[in-house]
Amino acid sequence: KNQVEQSPQSLIILEGKNCTLQCNYTVSPFSNLRWYKQDTGRGPVSLTIMTFSENTKSNGRYTATLDADTKQSSLHITASQLSDSASYICVVSDRGSTLGRLYFGRGTQLTVWP
Amino acid sequence: EADIYQTPRYLVIGTGKKITLECSQTMGHDKMYWYQQDPGMELHLIHYSYGVNSTEKGDLSSESTVSRIRTEHFPLTLESARPSHTSQYLCASSEVLRGQGNTEAFFGQGTRLTVV
Numbered sequence A: 001k002n003q004v005e006q007s008p009q010s011l012i013i014l015e016g017k018n019c020t021l022q023c024n025y026t027v028s029p030f031s032n033l034r035w036y037k038q039d040t041g042r043g044p045v046s047l048t049i050m051t052f053s054e055n056t057k058s059n060g061r062y063t064a065t066l067d068a069d070t071k072q073s074s075l076h077i078t079a080s081q082l083s084d085s086a087s088y089i090c091v092v093s094d095r096g097s098t099l100g101r102l103y104f105g106r107g108t109q110l111t112v113w114p
Numbered sequence B: 001e002a003d004i005y006q007t008p009r010y011l012v013i014g015t016g017k018k019i020t021l022e023c024s025q026t027m028g029h030d031k032m033y034w035y036q037q038d039p040g041m042e043l044h045l046i047h048y049s050y051g052v053n054s055t056e057k058g059d060l061s062s063e064s065t066v067s068r069i070r071t072e073h074f075p076l077t078l079e080s081a082r083p084s085h086t087s088q089y090l091c092a093s094s095e096v097l098r099g100q101g102n103t104e105a106f107f108g109q110g111t112r113l114t115v116v
Helices: none
Strands: A004-007 A010-014 A019-025 A030-038 A045-051 A056-059 A062-067 A072-077 A086-094 A102-104 A108-113 B004-007 B010-013 B019-025 B031-037 B044-049 B076-078 B087-097 B101-107 B111-115
Touching (some): A010 A019, A019 A086, A019 A108, A072 A086, B004 B087
Parallel strands (some): B010 B111
Antiparallel strands (some): A056 A062
16 A cells, blocks of 8 residues: 655754654655645645655755665754744655656644744 | 645635635646645545546545636535535646656645635
């Protein structure tokens, strides 16, 4: 069964600190993996997208890693800011059919305290 | 910024009313989706479309219906709203590259529906 599991479910950190969010998936055949940021009451916004051949991708203070062998990804946030408080969702796309589908994790709720 | 729009952003409506949630995208994407999301919970796929005149039910059973008469437009309709339909509804679209699966999915801002 194709699944995406994220950990931790929620996380509280102090402003300025770093944190790492985890994503494990069983989606096969794998196409790509994205991390999205969703502010409360808004639609998700893409942070990074990674294909099979990519190990690391950065977007400002966000760095995503992908290990396609172990089917694990992480999102590292550096020097956190209050505006980083949001839900971070891992989304994996398959290529099993002509038109791949998306598999969503439940998200990690990050709260940054001053 | 994504060119996908949902209206209305917020809707409070009485039980039994018929409602249509609008979703439009100007990116020419073939694939469009509707997701339902309760507060603090994950997104659940309720409908999707491969292109014009294509509609499919998603993983979560829903009493809503959708149509895809034009590429850019993917409205969702509830014939008779009930309090159990209270939720956030998110529309998304993506480009499909043959052999590569979906590229990035772009989401609208969502419609927060409350049925009283």
